[in-house]
Amino acid sequence: MASTLFLIRHGETEWSITGRHTGWTDLPLTANGERVAARLRPALGQVGFSRVFVSPLQRARRTAELAGCLTGASIDQDLHEWDYGDYEGKTSAEIRAQHPGWNVFQFGAPGGESLAQVSARADRVLARLEPIDGTIALFAHGQFLRALAMRWIGRDVSDALHFAFDAARVSVLGFEHASDRIPGILLWNADLSAPL
Numbered sequence: 001m002a003s004t005l006f007l008i009r010h011g012e013t014e015w016s017i018t019g020r021h022t023g024w025t026d027l028p029l030t031a032n033g034e035r036v037a038a039r040l041r042p043a044l045g046q047v048g049f050s051r052v053f054v055s056p057l058q059r060a061r062r063t064a065e066l067a068g069c070l071t072g073a074s075i076d077q078d079l080h081e082w083d084y085g086d087y088e089g090k091t092s093a094e095i096r097a098q099h100p101g102w103n104v105f106q107f108g109a110p111g112g113e114s115l116a117q118v119s120a121r122a123d124r125v126l127a128r129l130e131p132i133d134g135t136i137a138l139f140a141h142g143q144f145l146r147a148l149a150m151r152w153i154g155r156d157v158s159d160a161l162h163f164a165f166d167a168a169r170v171s172v173l174g175f176e177h178a179s180d181r182i183p184g185i186l187l188w189n190a191d192l193s194a195p196l
Contacts (some may be wrong), residue, residue: 004135004186005152005173006047007066007145010059011037012167019091021104022141023084023112026057033059034126035067036168039193044069044170050134053125054081063168064139073139077130078121081141085112104143105161119157122148142166149173153183165189 011033015022025166029037030182044067052073057080064070075136087095087109095102108114115123125148138145146160152173165171169189 001133002129002132002136003174005129006049006135006137007149007165007171008040008044008063008137008139008171009142009145009165009167009169010055010063010139011066013059016167019093020089021084021087021091021095023081023088023109024057025088027059029059029062033065033167034062036193037063037112040067040168040170042191043176044137047135047137049137051132052137052139053079053129054139055081055144057081060139060141064137067139069137069139076125076138078125079138079140079144082118082143082147083112084107085109087112095099103145103161105158106119115157118144119151120146122151122157126151145171147186149185151184163188166191168193 011029013022013029013033015027015029027128032134035072054073055060056077056138056170064073070177082104142165146165148179149162149171150157166189171189172187174184174186176182
């Protein structure tokens, strides 16, 4: 049974710099995004992952590659980012000009995915990971990984609103008490890219 999940958000893209919601638009990393992703390699190389799963989108795949984790990794379609539908490519300010108070973790995305759909997708991922022994890495996207973390601890996806997850950062899920198998968040939004 999986003992620890490393959640690794992809590196910076042009849209993440400008705050544009990036769901299925398949953007590359910026040059800086590539540099920071490569600096994850020393820290992640010490972990010894039993399995690695990666979003199908290039920004996550490239981050995994630069971090030294793409060889032998499996693409998991369920690790893609939230489908923002009508809000794809828009900033929160642009959206809130028409829908005051909007937040994806409260309202979902019109023409895209609802909270229930993202929650079900996160639950599918966790169900597939449960029988795998050891430490697992997931290279994916900020909003989806926030939702997955909430489902790991048995919370509603809407609670992810309170957990920031920056580009090229790492979070770790595991168990507070291994013998009791109480799911917990062991590390959140950590910068492991700093030179060692």
